[in-house]
Amino acid sequence: MKIGIIGAGASGIMAAIQIKRINKNIQIDLFDINKSIGKKILASGNGRCNISNTTLSSKNYRGEDIAFCEYALDKFSFKEFEKFCISIGLLLDIKDTNKVYPLSNEAKSVVNLLQSQVLHLNINVICETRIIKVIKEKKKFCLKSKDKKFANYDKVLISSGLSAAPQLNSTQDALIIAKTFGHNINLTYPSLVGLCMNSNYHHKLAGFKKEVKLTLLINNIIKDEQQGDLLFTKYGVSGFAVLDISQQASYYLSLKKNVLIDIDFFPNLSKEELDKKIRILVKSNKNEKLSTLLGGLVSNKLPLVLLQECNLDINIKAKDIYDKDINTIVSKLLAWRINIIETQGFKHAEVSGGGIKTYEINNKTYESKKCKNLYFSGEAIDIVGYRGGYNLHFAWASGYTCAKAITNGLQDS
Numbered sequence: 001m002k003i004g005i006i007g008a009g010a011s012g013i014m015a016a017i018q019i020k021r022i023n024k025n026i027q028i029d030l031f032d033i034n035k036s037i038g039k040k041i042l043a044s045g046n047g048r049c050n051i052s053n054t055t056l057s058s059k060n061y062r063g064e065d066i067a068f069c070e071y072a073l074d075k076f077s078f079k080e081f082e083k084f085c086i087s088i089g090l091l092l093d094i095k096d097t098n099k100v101y102p103l104s105n106e107a108k109s110v111v112n113l114l115q116s117q118v119l120h121l122n123i124n125v126i127c128e129t130r131i132i133k134v135i136k137e138k139k140k141f142c143l144k145s146k147d148k149k150f151a152n153y154d155k156v157l158i159s160s161g162l163s164a165a166p167q168l169n170s171t172q173d174a175l176i177i178a179k180t181f182g183h184n185i186n187l188t189y190p191s192l193v194g195l196c197m198n199s200n201y202h203h204k205l206a207g208f209k210k211e212v213k214l215t216l217l218i219n220n221i222i223k224d225e226q227q228g229d230l231l232f233t234k235y236g237v238s239g240f241a242v243l244d245i246s247q248q249a250s251y252y253l254s255l256k257k258n259v260l261i262d263i264d265f266f267p268n269l270s271k272e273e274l275d276k277k278i279r280i281l282v283k284s285n286k287n288e289k290l291s292t293l294l295g296g297l298v299s300n301k302l303p304l305v306l307l308q309e310c311n312l313d314i315n316i317k318a319k320d321i322y323d324k325d326i327n328t329i330v331s332k333l334l335a336w337r338i339n340i341i342e343t344q345g346f347k348h349a350e351v352s353g354g355g356i357k358t359y360e361i362n363n364k365t366y367e368s369k370k371c372k373n374l375y376f377s378g379e380a381i382d383i384v385g386y387r388g389g390y391n392l393h394f395a396w397a398s399g400y401t402c403a404k405a406i407t408n409g410l411q412d413s
C-alpha cells in the first residue's frame with residue numbers, strides 16, 4: 001500500500017504519523033513546498049503555538065455546515081490529543097482560559113518532536129516539491145509537480161491548507177485539485193485578520209488600545225458581538241476583539257455587503273453611569289478644556305477626535321458645554337460607528353475561511369464523495385475555527401480521523 005500526502009502541515013503530519021503507527025509497512029510520501037515540515041506551526045501563536053483548546057465543540061467553528069466537524073472532534077478530543085502529545089514527548093501548558101500551549105512555550109519544540117517521529121517512523125518526506133496535479137488512472141493515483149511525476153499511489157490525502165499567510169508558501173492548490181475531481185468550493189476569505197477603515201481620523205488614533213465591546217451590523221442587523229481588546233492602527237483596527245469579529249466581517253465583505261461596527265468604549269459601564277461620570281468632571285472643572293478632562297476618562301488620543309466627531313470645538317471649555325452635547329458625547333462613546341472597507345488580506349490573516357464544500361466529503365472518513373480513495377483534511381475544508389487553538393485542533397483531528405479511515409482493516413499484525 002502506498003499513500004501520497006500533499007502538504008506537511010499539522011493535518012498532513014498527524015495523518016502520516018497515525019497511518020505509520022497503525023501499519024509500519026504502509027509506504028508514505030509526504031510532500032511539501034517548503035524546505036522543512038510544519039512551517040505554519042512554527043509561526044502560530046506568535047511562535048508560542050496555541051496548539052489546542054480543552055473545550056472543543058462545533059460551536060467554535062464557522063462554515064456552511066459546522067456539524068461536519070463534530071465526529072472528528074469527538075474521536076480526537078482534547079484528551080486524545082494530550083495522549084498523542086505525551087507519546088511524542090510533548091508536555092502541555094493548559095491555561096485558565098482553556099487555551100493549550102506547549103509547556104516549553106515554543107512552537108519549535110512541537111515541530112522538532114513531530115519531525116523526530118516522522119524520521120523514526122520512516123515517513124518519506126519530499127520537500128521543496130509543489131504538487132500541482134493529481135490524476136487517477138484506473139485504480140492508482142499519479143501526482144505531478146512542475147517537472148516530476150510520482151506514480152502508483154493507492155490513496156491520496158490533500159492536506160495542503162489554504163491561502164492564509166502566502167509568505168509561508170500557502171496555496172489554493174487544494175481547491176484547484178479538488179475541482180478536477182468535480183468538487184465544489186465555497187468562496188475563500190481571510191479570517192482572524194485586521195480590518196481596514198475609511199475615516200479621516202483612525203491614523204491619529206494609531207496605538208490607542210482599550211477593552212471594548214464590538215457589534216457587527218450587516219444591513220442594520222446584528223450579526224456578531226465580541227468583547228476584548230481593540231487597537232487602532234494606521235490602516236484601521238486590530239486587537240483580539242477585532243480578530244474575533246473579523247471572521248464574520250470578512251465573510252460579509254466577500255459578499256460585497258456594507259460592513260459596520262459599533263464600538264462601545266465602556267462595556268462595563270451603563271449609559272447612566274458614564275453620563276454621571278462625565279457630568280461630574282464637567283461640573284467640578286468648569287474652566288478646564290473639555291478635551292483635557294476627557295483625557296482622564298479615556299486615553300488622551302481619543303478626546304480631540306471625539307470632539308471633532310461630535311461637531312464640537314476642540315478647544316471648548318467645560319463651562320461652555322450644553323446638556324445635549326454631553327448626551328452626544330455619551331452616545332458616541334457607547335456606539336462609535338466605523339465603516340469597514342476591507343480586511344488586511346490573506347498576507348496578514350491567520351486562517352482562511354471557505355474552502356472545499358463539506359457536503360461532498362464523508363465526515364467520518366474525510367474521503368471524497370466524488371472520488372474513491374481521495375481524502376481531504378485541515379484548513380482546505382470549509383471549516384474555520386475561532387481564535388483559541390481551534391484551527392490547529394481541527395487540523396490535528398481531521399488528519400487523525402482520516403488516518404483511521406485510510407488504515408481501516410490494514411492494522412499491523
Ligand SMILES: Cc1cc2nc3c(=O)[nH]c(=O)nc-3n(C[C@H](O)[C@H](O)[C@H](O)COP(=O)(O)OP(=O)(O)OC[C@H]3O[C@@H](n4cnc5c(N)ncnc54)[C@H](O)[C@@H]3O)c2cc1C
Pocket residue numbers: 006007008009010011012031032033034038039040041043044045046049050051052129130131132159160161162164165168169170171172173174349350351377378379380388389390391392393395
Ligand atoms: C501567523 C499564524 C498564526 C497562527 N496561530 C495559530 C494558533 O496559535 N492556534 C491555532 O489553532 N491556529 C493558528 N493558526 C492557524 C493554523 O496554523 C492553521 O489553521 C493550521 O496550521 C492549518 O493546518 P493544515 O495542516 O490544514 O495546513 P497548513 O499548516 O497550511 O499546511 C499545509 C502545507 O501544505 C503546503 N502546500 C501547499 N500547497 C502545496 C502543494 N501544492 N504541494 C505541496 N505542498 C503544498 C504548505 O506550504 C503547508 O506547509 C495560525 C496561522 C498563522 C498564519
